[in-house]
Amino acid sequence: AQKVTQAQTEISVVEKEDVTLDCVYETRDTTYYLFWYKQPPSGELVFLIRRNSFDEQNEISGRYSWNFQKSTSSFNFTITASQVVDSAVYFCALSEAKKAGNMLTFGGGTRLMVKP
Amino acid sequence: KAGVTQTPRYLIKTRGQQVTLSCSPISGHRSVSWYQQTPGQGLQFLFEYFSETQRNKGNFPGRFSGRQFSNSRSEMNVSTLELGDSALYLCASSLMIAADTQYFGPGTRLTVL
Numbered sequence: 001a002q003k004v005t006q007a008q009t010e011i012s013v014v015e016k017e018d019v020t021l022d023c024v025y026e027t028r029d030t031t032y033y034l035f036w037y038k039q040p041p042s043g044e045l046v047f048l049i050r051r052n053s054f055d056e057q058n059e060i061s062g063r064y065s066w067n068f069q070k071s072t073s074s075f076n077f078t079i080t081a082s083q084v085v086d087s088a089v090y091f092c093a094l095s096e097a098k099k100a101g102n103m104l105t106f107g108g109g110t111r112l113m114v115k116p
Numbered sequence: 117k118a119g120v121t122q123t124p125r126y127l128i129k130t131r132g133q134q135v136t137l138s139c140s141p142i143s144g145h146r147s148v149s150w151y152q153q154t155p156g157q158g159l160q161f162l163f164e165y166f167s168e169t170q171r172n173k174g175n176f177p178g179r180f181s182g183r184q185f186s187n188s189r190s191e192m193n194v195s196t197l198e199l200g201d202s203a204l205y206l207c208a209s210s211l212m213i214a215a216d217t218q219y220f221g222p223g224t225r226l227t228v229l
Binding site: 033035037042043044045046047050091095097099101102103104105106107108109 | 147149151158159160161164166171172174204206208210212213214215216217218219220221222223225
C-alpha cells in the first residue's frame with residue numbers, strides 16, 4: 001500500500017535561514033505523482049508543486065526548490081532565505097496512476113515556524 | 117477564475133444529528149474529492165466523484181456519503197454524528213478524471229457536541 005512519511009513534525013527557524021522539509025514515500029506503482037501543499041492558519045491547502053515519477057529533474061521556483069530522488073524514494077522541499085510568511089504546515093502527498101481517480105495519500109505534515 | 121468554494125465554513129451540531137456539506141468546484145472541473153482532517157488521523161481521503169459517479173471511496177463507515185450533481189457541484193452527508201466526526205472537511209476539484217492536480221477549498225469546520 002502507498003505511504004508518505006514526513007518525519008519532521010515541527011521545525012522552527014529564524015528568518016533568512018534555509019530550511020529543508022523531508023518527504024519519503026512508498027509505492028509499488030511505477031507511475032505515480034508527488035505533490036507538496038502548504039496549509040496556512042486559514043486552513044486552505046495551497047498547491048505548490050507536482051512531479052511525476054518519470055521526471056527526476058530538480059525544480060527551483062523563486063525561494064522554493066524541490067529535490068526528487070527515486071533511488072531513495074524522497075521528494076524534499078527547500079525554502080531558501082525563509083520569511084515569516086512561510087510559516088505554515090506543509091504536506092507531501094502521493095497519487096498512484098493505477099488507482100482510478102485523483103486520490104491523494106498525505107504525509108502527516110511538517111509545521112514550519114519562521115521567527116523574525 | 118474563482119476557486120473551490122465550500123459552504124458553510126463553520127458548523128456546530130450535536131451527537132446523533134446529521135449534516136450536509138456543500139462544495140462548488142472550479143469552473144470546468146468535473147472531478148470532486150472530499151477529505152477529512154483531524155489532529156489525530158491527519159488528512160484522510162473520503163471519496164471522489166467524476167461526472168456524477170463515485171470513482172473511489174476511502175475507509176470510512178457508511179454514515180459518510182456523498183453525491184455529485186450534473187453541474188459538478190458536490191455534497192457530502194454525515195448521518196448520526198459522533199464526537200469523533202469533529203474535523204475540517206476539505207473539498208478539492210480537478211479538471212481530469214485521473215492523475216491530475218487537486219485544488220482545495222477553504223474547508224468546513226464541523227464541531228460535534
